[in-house]
Amino acid sequence: MLGEEAAHGTEFHVHYNKEVIEGNPFPFPFRSCNTAVLLMLEGRIKVQIDLQTYIVGPMDTMVLSSQSMIHILEIIEPVQNIGCVFTDEFAMTNMLNYEDIRLFRLTELNQTPILSLTEDQYSIIFDIMTKMYTLNLSQSEHNLYKKAKIFHYFNLLALEMMEMHRSGVNQANLKTNRKKEIIHEFLSLLSIHVRNNRNVKFYADKLFITAGHLSKLTKEVTGNTSREIIEEAVVMEARNLLMETSHSLAEIAEILHFSDQSFFGKFFKKKMKITPKSFRDKYK
CATH class of the missing domain: 1.10.10.60 (Homeodomain-like)
Structure with a gap:
């Protein structure tokens, strides 16, 4: 996506937009090749995901499954975000709990890909993301357990996101449509x-x-x-x-x-x- 070379080649990547994005970087619809988990730090966007339109703002997460149809309709306010992108193969290989893959693929129908977090939840996800980002950038020969750390942070992210997602779904009391x-x-x-x-x-x-x-x-x-x-x-x-x-x-x-x-x-x-x-x- 944006930024640095991934620690696991093209299978896994973490990006951090430290500079705010003001213009729409991709104004026409596209299909995502991989799965992405994005955390909005600031700003607001209007985005269409699989033909459904959402307004995404600060402390919101987006889970974009592979092959999703995505269209960034408008950058309402300048955006800053952090997120990780990974292939289905990476998830299948590295996830300890198979059930967590369901979250990232969004196979449970009618559950929104957007989740608004509390301040505590936001802090947890931001902390995990920044740790993975730092490890992803590291070229130090002394960091012998870099891949192992990323592996465990990735699974922790999956567990935290699944817990938050299920909590949000239960509160909304969604029915099958x-x-x-x-x-x-x-x-x-x-x-x-x-x-x-x-x-x-x-x-x-x-x-x-x-x-x-x-x-x-x-x-x-x-x-x-x-x-x-x-x-x-x-x-x-x-x-x-x-x-x-x-x-x-x-x-x-x-x-x-x-x-x-x-x-x-x-x-x-x-x-x-x-x-x-x-x-x-x-x-x-």
Whole structure:
């Protein structure tokens, strides 16, 4: 994400934005590759996570699971935060308690990825994060137990977050919402099949509902139609391919199952107001 080289290569990373962020660093939607736990130190942002909009402020945590659809809509007040980013493989390998993985993957449906902390809870999470950050930066040959310390702090973070999360859920007395569950399943399917299928009926069939019912639910819950959500996911996939690979535009068009490069270019420009080539030149 932001900052320093990770102690565990690309599997685990801690970043600390000590300088406040005033401008939006990524103004268009994107899909997260890894899981992230972020603690907001100051400032306020308006962010959309899996098509749900939240206002996140000081002493709030965000748990962003891998493959989440994220869109930073607005930096309301200059932001400062600290957080860790890690792969699913890192979590599976390093977590002592398998149940804690459920928190970081947010597989318990209808539980908000945003949690507002008390001052005591904030102090606990900030202390763990800063210790991991310091260890992550350390190049000292005398720090023989660096990886072991990070391992234990990571598990402590998981335990503390799970306890706080469950407490918050119990206080809110949340009930299962079938509509949101269907949308969650739709987004999960979309992340898997977006390159190969843009047909609403394809996803509705896998959810055992009609295309009309799926469109009605997505419009009701998110404000967008199923078609709009699918097209947005295709655009995000195209952006990722343009920024993160060396594939030619023709190859990307083929990967995303467009009939030809010209049709892909027109689709991308209509959605992004910029050509694929110009986007790649600007952001890669």
